[in-house]
Amino acid sequence: QVQLVESGGGLVQPGDSLRLSCAASGRAFSRYVMGWFRQAPGKEREFVSAIGWSGYSTTYADSVKGRFTISRNNAENTMYLQMHSLKPEDTAVYYCAATSKAGVNDAHNYDYWGQGTQVTVSS
Numbered sequence: 001q002v003q004l005v006e007s008g009g010g011l012v013q014p015g016d017s018l019r020l021s022c023a024a025s026g027r028a029f030s031r032y033v034m035g036w037f038r039q040a041p042g043k044e045r046e047f048v049s050a051i052g053w054s055g056y057s058t059t060y061a062d063s064v065k066g067r068f069t070i071s072r073n074n075a076e077n078t079m080y081l082q083m084h085s086l087k088p089e090d091t092a093v094y095y096c097a098a099t100s101k102a103g104v105n106d107a108h109n110y111d112y113w114g115q116g117t118q119v120t121v122s123s
Helices: none
Strands: 002-007 010-012 018-026 033-039 046-051 058-060 068-073 078-083 092-099 117-121
Touching (some): 002 092, 018 092, 046 068, 058 068
Antiparallel strands (some): 002 018, 046 058, 068 078, 092 117
8 A cells, every 4th residue: 555645736826836745655655656647627637747666767748848847755755746837727636646557647557646736827
């Protein structure tokens, strides 16, 4: 079992930055590929970014590439999502998730999920 807790969401203006955190507890955090997903009202949950167990391999959705940076600190069992140049279309509940499977872009492949943190980008 892995327990995940997101934090860092909030209300920001377009162009602002925000950093989300995902704190993990339970079984060995470093064994899992970690991902961020988001879900806006009335829309399906969508992939944002994922990071390999060592932290060297990362992947991003085209919509956030160049603006978001994913990272992890295995010693502290924590993953981060640094978000810059936020846009209104980034508004969503952001979830962190853990998987031991391939296909990191697919939410169905993730075994553990956090409860989500709301990010609202509005002027």
